[in-house]
Amino acid sequence: MNKSISKNESRRRFFRFIGKFGTIVFLLIMITFFSIMKPRAFATVRNLLNVLNQSSLLIIIACGLTAVVIIGDFDMSVAITASFSGVLVTGLMVKQNLPIWFAIICTIAICALCGMINGLIVTKLRVSSVIATIGTGGIIFGLNYAYTSGSPIVTGIPKGFLNMTLIRLFGKIPINIIYMAVIVFILWIILNRTELGQRIQAVGGNSVATKLSGINVDSIKITSYIFSSVCGGITGILLSSVIGSGNSTAADSYLMNSFAAIFLGSATLKDGEFHILGTLIGVIIINIGFNGLAIFGMSNYVQYIFQGAILVCAVALSSISRIYANK
Amino acid sequence: MENNKGMTISIKGLTKAFAGVKALDNVNLDIVAGKVHGLIGANGAGKSTLIKILAGVYQPDYGEILIDGNPVQILNPGVADSLGLSFIHQELNMVPDFNVIENIMLGLKKERKFGLLDWKATANKIIPVLVQVGFNKSPFTPIKEVSVAEQWLVAIAKALYKDVKLIAMDEPTAALSESEVERLFSIIQDLSRRGIGVIYVSHRLDEVIKICDEITVFKDGLLTLHEKTANLTKVEIITAIAGRKVEEFEHINFNYEKGEVLLDVKNLYDENKIKGVSFSLKKGEVLGLAGLVGSGRTELIMTLFGARKRKAGTIIFDGKEFTPNHPKDAVIRGIALVPENRREEGLITNKTLNFNINLPALSVLRNIKSLPFISMKKSSSITTKAIDKFMIKTNGVNSPILNLSGGNQQKVVIGKWLECNPKLIIMDEPTQGVDVGARAEIYKLIRSMSKEGISFLIVSSDVEELPILCDRVIVMANGQFTGELQSCAISKEEILHLSYAEPVQQYIYEQGRQ
Ligand SMILES: Nc1ncnc2c1ncn2[C@@H]1O[C@H](COP(=O)(O)OP(=O)(O)OP(=O)(O)O)[C@@H](O)[C@H]1O
Ligand SMILES: [Mg+2]
Numbered sequence: 001m002n003k004s005i006s007k008n009e010s011r012r013r014f015f016r017f018i019g020k021f022g023t024i025v026f027l028l029i030m031i032t033f034f035s036i037m038k039p040r041a042f043a044t045v046r047n048l049l050n051v052l053n054q055s056s057l058l059i060i061i062a063c064g065l066t067a068v069v070i071i072g073d074f075d076m077s078v079a080i081t082a083s084f085s086g087v088l089v090t091g092l093m094v095k096q097n098l099p100i101w102f103a104i105i106c107t108i109a110i111c112a113l114c115g116m117i118n119g120l121i122v123t124k125l126r127v128s129s130v131i132a133t134i135g136t137g138g139i140i141f142g143l144n145y146a147y148t149s150g151s152p153i154v155t156g157i158p159k160g161f162l163n164m165t166l167i168r169l170f171g172k173i174p175i176n177i178i179y180m181a182v183i184v185f186i187l188w189i190i191l192n193r194t195e196l197g198q199r200i201q202a203v204g205g206n207s208v209a210t211k212l213s214g215i216n217v218d219s220i221k222i223t224s225y226i227f228s229s230v231c232g233g234i235t236g237i238l239l240s241s242v243i244g245s246g247n248s249t250a251a252d253s254y255l256m257n258s259f260a261a262i263f264l265g266s267a268t269l270k271d272g273e274f275h276i277l278g279t280l281i282g283v284i285i286i287n288i289g290f291n292g293l294a295i296f297g298m299s300n301y302v303q304y305i306f307q308g309a310i311l312v313c314a315v316a317l318s319s320i321s322r323i324y325a326n327k
Numbered sequence: 328m329e330n331n332k333g334m335t336i337s338i339k340g341l342t343k344a345f346a347g348v349k350a351l352d353n354v355n356l357d358i359v360a361g362k363v364h365g366l367i368g369a370n371g372a373g374k375s376t377l378i379k380i381l382a383g384v385y386q387p388d389y390g391e392i393l394i395d396g397n398p399v400q401i402l403n404p405g406v407a408d409s410l411g412l413s414f415i416h417q418e419l420n421m422v423p424d425f426n427v428i429e430n431i432m433l434g435l436k437k438e439r440k441f442g443l444l445d446w447k448a449t450a451n452k453i454i455p456v457l458v459q460v461g462f463n464k465s466p467f468t469p470i471k472e473v474s475v476a477e478q479w480l481v482a483i484a485k486a487l488y489k490d491v492k493l494i495a496m497d498e499p500t501a502a503l504s505e506s507e508v509e510r511l512f513s514i515i516q517d518l519s520r521r522g523i524g525v526i527y528v529s530h531r532l533d534e535v536i537k538i539c540d541e542i543t544v545f546k547d548g549l550l551t552l553h554e555k556t557a558n559l560t561k562v563e564i565i566t567a568i569a570g571r572k573v574e575e576f577e578h579i580n581f582n583y584e585k586g587e588v589l590l591d592v593k594n595l596y597d598e599n600k601i602k603g604v605s606f607s608l609k610k611g612e613v614l615g616l617a618g619l620v621g622s623g624r625t626e627l628i629m630t631l632f633g634a635r636k637r638k639a640g641t642i643i644f645d646g647k648e649f650t651p652n653h654p655k656d657a658v659i660r661g662i663a664l665v666p667e668n669r670r671e672e673g674l675i676t677n678k679t680l681n682f683n684i685n686l687p688a689l690s691v692l693r694n695i696k697s698l699p700f701i702s703m704k705k706s707s708s709i710t711t712k713a714i715d716k717f718m719i720k721t722n723g724v725n726s727p728i729l730n731l732s733g734g735n736q737q738k739v740v741i742g743k744w745l746e747c748n749p750k751l752i753i754m755d756e757p758t759q760g761v762d763v764g765a766r767a768e769i770y771k772l773i774r775s776m777s778k779e780g781i782s783f784l785i786v787s788s789d790v791e792e793l794p795i796l797c798d799r800v801i802v803m804a805n806g807q808f809t810g811e812l813q814s815c816a817i818s819k820e821e822i823l824h825l826s827y828a829e830p831v832q833q834y835i836y837e838q839g840r841q
Contacts, residue, residue, distance in 0.1 A: 195689040195699045205675035213687045214658025
């Protein structure tokens with residue numbers, strides 16, 4: 001009998017641990033493995049900074065999208081908004097001759113407006129979020145083409161705008177990492193340490209009970225959509241500065257990667273809850289994997305197989321663990 | 328049901344701990360066929376845990392379960408089902424978009440015709456059971472359009488529909504009113520006559536004493552009393568549950584000052600359920616709202632709280648016109664709501680105790696008054712205060728809300744409003760699932776808050792509770808008022824009588840205003 005209690009209890013502890021830290025353990029194993037196998041190419045400060053740099057833009061857009069996923073909705077327009085924002089910011093500078101700072105502000109404001117419209121459609125017209133944002137995504141994509149007639153904006157972009165993402169702090173740390181860190185920090189504070197953040201989380205948990213606690217659920221939802229679009233917009237602006245052009249499909253691939261990171265993140269540290277820190281770790285897991293595989297000389301398609309497989313395995317492992325941890 | 332030979336379930340040395348805290352501690356118990364076995368104890372004593380182990384939801388740490396002397400391993404709910412065990416759990420688990428029949432048949436073997444599901448044949452088998460429990464709507468109604476009380480009737484029908492040898496009911500009557508309870512009791516008596524064992528969990532002691540052949544009391548996971556009901560008095564049972572003497576909460580003759588009118592409702596109509604309701608409520612008054620299930624009580628308070636559409640009528644609150652279009656309008660004016668269905672309407676179920684307690688009054692948590700940042704330190708200290716005030720049993724301020732027992736969750740739904748300093752607290756079945764000790768505490772709290780001038784509007788199906796608690800009771804039937812009872816005249820019989828009476832609206836309104 002004594003044996004059975006220790007067996008049961010230790011089994012439960014094991015599954016509780018796997019459910020929360022499984023993905024992190026996997027990240028550490030991956031880092032250790034790559035470091036041992038390719039110490040010169042992988043385990044250098046430079047390479048790791050490089051991975052973080054490459055992850056920065058995806059982290060920003062994915063963390064913004066996390067706000068919408070937390071309330072239980074999906075924003076399928078976020079990557080198209082990001083592409084649009086890259087075109088818009090360069091276009092405003094090149095075609096409308098606006099100064100850099102003003103072009104950036106206008107672009108972010110327009111992205112915020114897109115988010116607000118998404119939120120209004122979902123809350124006031126009661127269209128389900130996937131349908132609403134696929135619809136607005138289509139409209140934004142069309143506007144994007146109308147603005148550029150499909151050809152990317154390449155020439156005449158001010159040097160200052162391109163330099164915005166080229167600076168290295170202390171000659172070493174790419175500035176994008178700093179942008180990313182600041183935005184993630186702000187989002188984390190908002191979601192975890194402000195009244196608005198508590199309300200966003202409450203809506204995600206139970207919107208009926210939230211409403212009956214005297215909270216205006218609709219305006220909370222709209223705010224979440226604005227976060228998502230604005231972060232998408234920032235990613236789009238930075239991306240256009242990095243690639244040096246305004247390209248109308250540049251950020252489209254961020255959509256699936258963001259969702260992959262968000263769901264990986266929900267299996268990290270918390271019991272299937274979506275959260276900013278998890279999303280951040282999710283992106284890093286995906287990109288460390290990509291980077292390591294690339295160093296091994298694997299071709300692109302292996303990396304996609306890796307991303308798909310790790311996502312399914314991690315989420316399955318954590319949800320199964322949760323069942324056994326509570327038996 | 329063919330199995331005339333009843334079965335005996337023996338529980339031996341059963342122990343179950345959650346995160347080191349023992350929910351059940353070395354429990355030994357025999358449950359005999361054809362007997363109604365009452366399982367009682369304070370909130371968090373371990374009753375639901377025992378039932379969930381029998382149901383295969385949890386696995387025990389120690390101990391074994393024997394059926395007719397043979398050890399069994401109930402690894403999952405499917406095993407429990409095939410052993411002939413059937414359950415009404417404390418929390419409803421229904422699929423909102425499925426209809427009544429589909430919900431009953433979830434996970435059961437269905438009638439088939441040419442390999443396809445034959446819903447008609449299934450319905451023909453189920454309808455008699457639904458009629459038996461007193462469910463009057465069409466069995467094809469989606470569950471989301473059925474009231475909470477009626478959902479309980481469906482849950483009962485689900486447990487009865489199968490061929491079973493033992494039925495365990497975890498607080499089946501918490502949301503039911505007197506007449507449905509009576510009907511359930513006659514069903515239970517019929518079951519035990521047929522040799523089926525019944526485990527009955529409830530905090531309504533009068534019910535337990537009335538229906539149960541034997542009573543088992545749990546306290547902090549330990550079995551502290553097991554005795555034939557006939558050999559016990561109510562006081563003995565209460566003392567065993569609370570571990571101390573609980574003074575009976577007697578009806579006090581409240582000669583409270585007839586203060587100013589706080590709430591004045593005139594000719595209120597909604598789309599379909601409320602048909603011209605007028606009443607007023609004074610500062611510091613405790614007003615009860617009685618009536619049968621479906622009489623419109625919940626709809627009335629939801630309309631007052633802004634969660635349902637008004638069609639006509641005026642409301643004056645605190646001297647000013649009040650037009651609630653959203654619950655936030657009500658909360659801003661100082662009205663709080665303790666809803667009927669704690670998991671669907673009262674709690675953010677994936678969050679912690681701390682999160683839930685602080686949700687309605689987040690601005691209290693500000694460190695700097697003008698900035699919307701919240702202080703985690705303040706939030707835990709407010710939660711700690713609520714835990715002490717309501718005696719909430721928990722592992723800590725940050726334990727997930729669903730790890731609390733049902734009664735303790737109910738205390739959270741009440742406790743979360745304290746920091747809002749409400750002027751009026753509307754409660755729908757406030758003590759459902761709350762144990763005798765804590766119930767007395769809640770009554771005391773309501774009394775002391777009403778002395779401070781806070782008014783209460785309380786919907787309750789517990790006819791023992793209304794006379795103890797209320798200064799005045801209004802009875803509803805079919806969306807209208809049928810009568811009013813002043814403090815001393817409030818009695819179980821009068822309430823029941825008025826529940827079936829014809830509406831007499833104007834009279835009540837004039838009375839209330841005096
Ligand atoms: N899943 C869980 N995780 C952690 N603790 C739990 C869990 N389920 C129950 N508990 C704890 O176990 C104890 C017993 O809970 P249980 O639900 O059996 O009480 P109960 O007697 O049914 O109470 P009530 O009358 O309030 O329903 C409580 O202290 C509760 O907090
Ligand atoms: Mg219980």
